Every structure is written in structure tokens, then in C-alpha cells.
Amino acid sequence: MALWRTNLKVALAILLSVLICFLAVPSSATPADNRTGQVTVFWGRHKDEGSLREACDSDTYTTVIISFLNVSGHSRYDLDLSGHPLTGIGNDIKHCQHVGIAVSLSITFDGSKNTLPTNQSALNLSDHIWNAYLGSSGKGHLDVLARELAKRSIRGKTLHLTATPRCNFPGSLTTGIFERIHVRYYGDHAGNCDNWDDWADGYPSSRIFLGLPASPEAVKEGYLYPKSLYYGILPVAQMSANYGGVMIWDRFYDRASSYSSCVNRWA
Numbered sequence: 135m136a137l138w139r140t141n142l143k144v145a146l147a148i149l150l151s152v153l154i155c156f157l158a159v160p161s162s163a164t165p166a167d168n169r170t171g172q173v174t175v176f177w178g179r180h181k182d183e184g185s186l187r188e189a190c191d192s193d194t195y196t197t198v199i200i201s202f203l204n205v206s207g208h209s210r211y212d213l214d215l216s217g218h219p220l221t222g223i224g225n226d227i228k229h230c231q232h233v234g235i236a237v238s239l240s241i242t243f244d245g246s247k248n249t250l251p252t253n254q255s256a257l258n259l260s261d262h263i264w265n266a267y268l269g270s271s272g273k274g275h276l277d278v279l280a281r282e283l284a285k286r287s288i289r290g291k292t293l294h295l296t297a298t299p300r301c302n303f304p305g306s307l308t309t310g311i312f313e314r315i316h317v318r319y320y321g322d323h324a325g326n327c328d329n330w331d332d333w334a335d336g337y338p339s340s341r342i343f344l345g346l347p348a349s350p351e352a353v354k355e356g357y358l359y360p361k362s363l364y365y366g367i368l369p370v371a372q373m374s375a376n377y378g379g380v381m382i383w384d385r386f387y388d389r390a391s392s393y394s395s396c397v398n399r400w401a
């Protein structure tokens with residue numbers, strides 16, 4: 135009964151948000167034709183967001199980024215999944231890949247510098263994760279890490295490197311290494327880092343993703359109402375040849391708001 139009620143609540147929430155999507159834009163509006171349909175979500179920041187497998191089965195995302203692998207001084211690595219059990223993650227990843235969802239791992243670096251202290255720590259980390267996907271940002275020794283990882287491959291498959299940088303454009307990322315860059319259109323620096331063209335033109339060989347919060351609760355500032363996204367932001371972003379898609383922060387809030395049910399038709 136309780137489960138039934140919960141499901142009903144979730145169903146109503148989804149119905150409501152889909153309705154809001156439809157109300158936001160006239161049904162006759164033709165979406166821009168440069169859509170890629172790529173929607174990426176971060177998973178692993180809340181115990182109550184459902185499993186990785188469930189996120190992949192939600193029929194909403196094309197990529198799920200596991201967050202985070204925390205790296206701190208002297209090669210200490212800590213996979214912090216906010217209390218999600220680690221057993222089963224491997225099977226969930228396989229399941230996701232089996233149903234065609236890409237899974238990657240996001241790495242964060244300890245300290246405000248958001249980088250690695252030495253080349254040796256970069257090499258150590260690349261040893262540690264050479265068979266994982268990388269998603270991070272920074273400067274200096276991170277380039278060594280990225281280059282080192284980019285040189286490697288897993289069973290013939292190339293590593294795909296992505297970055298979700300803080301607001302430190304320009305020149306903070308080595309060009310030509312990161313396959314994707316997720317630009318955070320939110321957070322403390324909302325408004326400073328939202329010059330789409332700087333990113334799109336600055337990193338022509340990367341696919342640039344529009345990073346958005348799933349609800350006003352997800353971040354302090356920077357939530358975009360579906361209407362502004364549809365009419366204001368996406369048409370500009372999709373004019374760039376290297377527009378990649380949309381990134382959602384994060385699964386927990388998206389599961390509650392169903393923001394991605396709007397976004398994945400427009401991305």
C-alpha cells in the first residue's frame with residue numbers, strides 16, 4: 135500500500151512536470167534541428183536517489199557519471215557514493231552498458247587548487263584508474279594525467295575523457311584531450327561562466343555540454359525554467375557545431391522533479 139502510494143506520488147509528479155513541459159512551449163514549435171538527444175546525469179551524491187541501474191533504466195539519460203572518486207595527497211583514493219552499497223556497482227555498470235548507456239567516473243581533487251601536486255601523483259592516479267573513465271578539470275599536472283590516460287586504452291577501446299570545470303575559463307583545459315566539456319551554467323559563479331561561445335569556440339575539438347540543475351533545490355543559483363531553456367538558451371547553444379547535449383545535476387533532484395523529461399526531448 136505504502137509502495138503503491140509512493141508510486142502514485144511519483145507518477146503524479148512526473149505527469150505534472152511533463153504537463154509543465156508541454157505548457158512551456160506550444161506544441162507546434164519545431165525544436166531546433168541540431169539536437170543530439172544526449173542527456174548526461176551525475177549519480178552518487180545521495181543515498182535516496184535509487185540505484186545506478188534504476189537511473190539507467192529510467193529511459194532518460196544517455197550517460198551516467200558516477201560521482202565521486204576523491205583523490206587527495208599522496209595517492210589516496212576514496213570512492214564516495216554517499217552510502218550507496220559498493221557491491222553491485224560493477225553489475226549495474228555492466229547492465230547500463232548493456233542497455234546502451236555510457237557510464238563514467240568523475241574524479242575530484244582535494245584542496246582548493248583542484249589539481250594534483252606532482253607529475254608522479256598524476257602517473258599514480260592514471261595507474262589507479264586507467265581502466266575507468268575520467269571526468270574532471272584543472273590545470274598543471276592534470277594535463278599529465280589526461281595525456282597519460284588518453285594514451286591508454288582498454289581492450290582496444292579508447293578512453294573518453296570529459297571535464298566539468300569550475301569557472302576558470304579561459305585556458306584552463308588542455309585543448310584536444312577532452313572529448314567532452316560540461317559547462318556548469320549554475321552555482322556560485324552563475325553568470326560569469328555562461329558565455330557559451332567562449333567554450334564552444336575555445337575548444338573546437340570537444341563536444342560542449344550545457345550543465346543544468348534539475349531543480350531550484352539542487353543548487354543555490356542558476357536554475358533555468360523549462361521555458362527559458364527552450365526559448366533562450368538551447369537555441370543559442372545548438373547553433374554551435376560542437377554542441378554536445380545537456381548535463382543534469384543530479385539524479386536525486388531529477389528523479390524528484392523529472393526535469394530531464396522536458397530536456398531529453400529538446401537536447
Ligand SMILES: *[C@@H]1O[C@H](CO)[C@@H](O)[C@H](O)[C@H]1NC(C)=O
Pocket residue numbers: 202204212214242
Ligand atoms: C568527495 O568530494 C565531494 C566533492 O568535492 C565531497 O562533497 C565529499 O564530501 C568528498 N568525500 C570525502 C569522503 O572526502
Ligand SMILES: *[C@@H]1O[C@H](CO)[C@@H](O)[C@H](O)[C@H]1NC(C)=O
Pocket residue numbers: 207208209252254255258
Ligand atoms: C606513487 O605511488 C608510489 C607507489 O605506490 C608511492 O610510493 C608514492 O608515494 C606515490 N607518489 C605520490 C606523489 O603520490
Ligand SMILES: *[C@@H]1O[C@H](CO)[C@@H](O)[C@H](O)[C@H]1NC(C)=O
Pocket residue numbers: 253278
Ligand atoms: C611533467 O610532465 C610534463 C609532460 O610529460 C613535462 O612537460 C614536465 O616537464 C613534467 N614536469 C616535471 C616537474 O617533471
Ligand SMILES: *[C@@H]1O[C@H](CO)[C@@H](O)[C@H](O)[C@H]1NC(C)=O
Pocket residue numbers: 166167168369372373374375376
Ligand atoms: C545548426 O548548426 C549549424 C552549425 O553546425 C548552424 O550553422 C545552424 O545555424 C544550426 N541550426 C540551428 C537550427 O540551430
